[in-house]
Amino acid sequence: MTGRLQSFIAAVRHITDGSIEETRLLDSVQDAMRTLVAADDWLPTALAVPHPQHYQQYLLHSDPCSRFSIVSFVWGPGQQTPIHDHTVWGVIGMLRGAELSQAYRLCAEGLAPQGGPQRLEPGQVTTVSPRIGDIHRVANAFADRVSISIHAYGADIGRTRRRVFNPLTGTAREFISGYANAAIHCRD
Numbered sequence: 056m057t058g059r060l061q062s063f064i065a066a067v068r069h070i071t072d073g074s075i076e077e078t079r080l081l082d083s084v085q086d087a088m089r090t091l092v093a094a095d096d097w098l099p100t101a102l103a104v105p106h107p108q109h110y111q112q113y114l115l116h117s118d119p120c121s122r123f124s125i126v127s128f129v130w131g132p133g134q135q136t137p138i139h140d141h142t143v144w145g146v147i148g149m150l151r152g153a154e155l156s157q158a159y160r161l162c163a164e165g166l167a168p169q170g171g172p173q174r175l176e177p178g179q180v181t182t183v184s185p186r187i188g189d190i191h192r193v194a195n196a197f198a199d200r201v202s203i204s205i206h207a208y209g210a211d212i213g214r215t216r217r218r219v220f221n222p223l224t225g226t227a228r229e230f231i232s233g234y235a236n237a238a239i240h241c242r243d
Contacts, residue, residue, distance in 0.1 A: 152202025165225030
C-alpha cells in the first residue's frame with residue numbers, strides 16, 4: 056500500500072472516529088480526497104485493470120468496523136453503470152480520464168433527470184448521499200480509453216444492499232455489488 060493511500064485511510068479513519076454531522080464529514084473527506092487524487096502515481100497496476108464488458112470495482116481498503124470503504128472504479132471505453140443508489144454518503148475523486156454522472160430523482164412518473172450531466176476531470180471531487188442526492192448513472196466520458204475514479208463510502212459498499220432502477224418505470228431492484236478483487240462478487 057502506498058504512502059498516499061495510507062495517509063488518506065488515516066484521514067478518513069480520523070474523520071469517522073468522531074461524531075460529526077454529514078455536511079462537515081463530507082467536506083473533510085473531500086479535502087482528503089483532493090489530496091489523494093492530486094497525483095496519479097500511487098494506484099497499483101493490479102487495481103487499475105479494466106474488464107472488456109463492464110466496469111470494475113476494486114477494494115482498496117475496508118475499515119474493520121465497516122465505517123467506510125475505499126474503492127477504485129475502472130471504466131473501460133464507453134462503459135457505464137445502471138441507474139443506482141448508494142444508501143450511504145460517498146466522496147468520489149477523479150484520478151485518470153473523466154467520467155459523466157447524471158443525477159436522477161424519483162417522481163410520480165418514475166425517474167426524472169435532475170439537472171444536466173456532471174463531468175468529473177482528474178483532481179476534481181464530488182459527493183453523494185441520501186440527504187443531498189443519491190441516485191445516478193455514471194459513465195466513462197471516453198469511448199477510446201480507460202478512466203479511473205476513487206470512491207470513499209460510509210459503509211463497506213461491496214457488501215451494502217442497494218438498488219438499481221429501471222430507467223423507464225423507476226422500479227427498483229436490490230443488488231450487492233461485491234468487488235472484482237474479493238470473494239464477494241455479486242452483480243445480480
